[in-house]
Amino acid sequence: MILAYAGSSARNHTAEAAAPALDPNWWKGAVIYEVYPRSFGDTNGDGIGDLKGVTAHLDYLQKLGVNGIWMTPFSPSPQVDFGYDVTDYNAIDPQYGTMADFERLVAEAGKRNIRVITDLVLNHTSDQHPWFRESRSSRTNPKADWYIWVDGKPGKPPNNWLSIFGHSAWQWDATRQQYYYHAFYKEQPDLNWRNRQVRDAMYQMIRGWMRRGVAGFRLDAVPQLFEDPQRQDEKYLPGLTAYGDRQETRVHTDNLPEVHEVYRELRQVVDAVPGTVLIGETYLPNVEELAQAYGPNHDELQLPMDTQYGMGSKLSAELFRAKLRDAETRLNGNMPLFVFDNHDNRRSWNRYGDGKHDDAIARLIATLLLTPRATVLIYYGQELGMSNNDPKSVDQVKDPIGKIGWPKDIGRDGERTPMQWSASANAGFSTAKSTWLPVAPNYATVNVAAESDNPGSLLNYYRKLIRLRKENAALRDGDLRIVDETNPDVLSFVRSANGSTVLVTLNFSSSPRTVSYASAKIGIAGRGLTALAQSFDSAPPPASLDKLVLPGFGAYVGEVR
Ligand code: GLC
Secondary structure (H helix, E strand, O other), rough: OOOOOOHHHOOOOHHHOOOOOOOOOOOOOOEEEEHHHHHHHOOOOOOOOOOOHHHOOOHHHHHHOEEEEOOOOOOOOOOOOOOOOOOOOOOOOOOOOHHHHHHHHHHHHHHOOEEEEEEOOOOEEOOOOOOHHHHHHHHOOOOOOOOEEEEOOOOOOOOOOOOOOOOOEEEEOOOOOEEEEEOOOOOOOEEEOOHHHHHHHHHHHHHHHHHOOOOOOEEEEEHHHHOOOOOOOOEEEEEOOOOOOEEEEOOOOOOOOHHHHHHHHHHHHHOOOOOOEEOOOOOOOOOHHHOOOOOOOOOOOOOOHHHHHHOOOOHHHHHHHHHHHHHHHHHOOOOOOOEEOOOOOOOOOHHHHHOOOHHHHHHHHHHHHHHHOOOEEEEEEHHOOOOOOOOOOHHHOOOHHHHHHHOOOOOOOOHHHOOOOOHHHHHHOOOOOOOOOOOOOHHHHHHHHHOOOOOOOHHHHHHHHHHHOOOOOHHHHHHHHHHEOOOOOOOEEEEEEEEEEEEEEOOOOOOOOOEOOOOOHHHHOOOOEEEEOOOOOOOOOOOOOEOOOOOOOOOOEEEEE
8 A cells, every 4th residue: 555953852861771781783684573463362352462462472483583573553542543543652552451461571572582663653643642632622732733733724625635545634623723634544643743842752752662671663654754844735647546536746745854854863762772673664666765764874764664675566586686686785785674564565475476376476475585685574474374365345344444445445454364373263363253353264274283283384484494594694694696687587696604605596487497507607616506495395406506497486595515
């Protein structure tokens, strides 16, 4: 779907004093697993996941090999946008548990060497947040300027700006007799980030979570933090959106230069505990803008998401080669953050799958994710081959954009269904009669219990690649060099460190391909190969660089001898 102020107040030493020590580099090359708490584990039988349900499954995550979990929001919320509409940033929504549950989750995760990253919804609050209630109560109250208020006449919004979730981005408020701006739902009014008090309130809140042992933050919708103060109209583009609005540019509302000032301030706040990481939800149109999000002096976000790499739907060796090259050469030596799946996009199984070779394609994607030099995000269930379980009719839809956009945009329910733990009722997610979203029908075979026992499962392929990322020096620390630059179907690269070299070769075609990398040609010493991982069992592993035969969509990882 979607989808340089450095004040002294940005520093705080109490956070440093109270928080546990962090390895400052823990996030470099880490595997970070996105947990959607509502759908991960339900321990109180209400059909909705909870914090104890995450704690209960930490052993599974440890065995998978993850270094961190990113938890999507669990603070009090009317749940219009399932937690991305916060009413109290410093508390836990009772449907997910208590602060003691959260503290226990952090402690138990820590015992397993898993860090906890929380979601920070900075751009907007819920319209039920006390700040907004106060702000909307008059034009003169102390928080009157905390949101984006503009005069106008009823029925005539100040300009043509559109909400990302459809229709005008302006909502008339009868009390103030003014419009407020909302980049997302009207129940999510945008905060005014030009207001110093807003910033300081947010930074104070962040320090509180650092004291609770949080090792980083995923910054929600940060390109949307600022809008053009002149409020100029956007230009119309051809065609209509899924919501039936005229298409238009978003140059006055997205990724304004001012966001970098806030990135630097946020970085100063988290640098009070070195190693606290900032992950950006940075849907950016090109690698230049992505590079800027790291900051000219590596002083902004450590890990802005590279949404260009895996968020598309076209399986093409040439395309992935170009993106890999961009990430290697155009991010100023910063660590790329690769991602294929999250709670806002159709699962990669459905986006990249062709309906015939889905399992092989899922392994190709796992290899594309886990073997380059990058920190990576895995979305719960991706490692099992979970697929979308989409609503069949509009009355089944829970996600409001699916109601607004049906049938062109069916919403995000399909990629948020319960985690599939076993073949028992509700896939082992919950003992409730029914769950908040229906469990996908394939849970009888696509589940943790079944796949754990099967050495050839996708889950065990993920486990193997994650283990290799830690144990193999070239995959862990090595640089990355693309070889076979012009092959239209096969993407190959080598990773090398301390005299050890690993070759990764990926066939993007549905039929077999043979490649030959005589060592001189790719500039590496040695021609023998020892398989470290391969996605197929139909063919014997290639023994030498002279001839590698890859089945359709085959992925091969081997050490050069
Ligand atoms: C981000 C979240 C998405 C949410 C939106 C508005 O894009 O990932 O789920 O709807 O922000 O908060």
